[in-house]
Amino acid sequence: MDDMLDLLLDGVTEPRLKLISGDEARALMDLLGVLDDDVQPEEIRRAAGEMRFRLGSRLA
Template sequence: MEDVLDLLDALLDGVTEPRLKLIGADEARALIVLLGLLEDEGQPEEVRRAAGDMRCRISSRLA
C-alpha cells in the first residue's frame, strides 16, 4: 500500500500547471470528490492523510 501512495504522490508532484490544465475543471473536481471518499474513517490513517494532501494540492492548483 505504501508503494502505491508513493507512486501517486510522485505522479502528482510531476504534474505541472500546463499539464493539469489538460484535465478540465469538472474532472479535477471529480478527482477531489473521489479522494474525499478515501478520507473516510474506515480507511487507514496513511491513506486518509495522503488523500487529504492530494485533495489540497489539486484544489490549490485549480484556484
C-alpha cells in the same frame, strides 16, 4: 499510488501538459473525499487529504 498522483498533479501545473480538466479535477477531489473517511486506514486518509489539498490549491 502516491507517486502516480504526484505525477498527475505536477503535470496539471505545466501549461503544455494538461492531464486532467477542471471538471475531472473536481470529480477526483470528490473521490479523494471518500478515501478521507474515518473508516479508511490513517495512511490512506493522510494521502487522500494531502492530494485533495494540493488539487484544491491548483483549482483556486
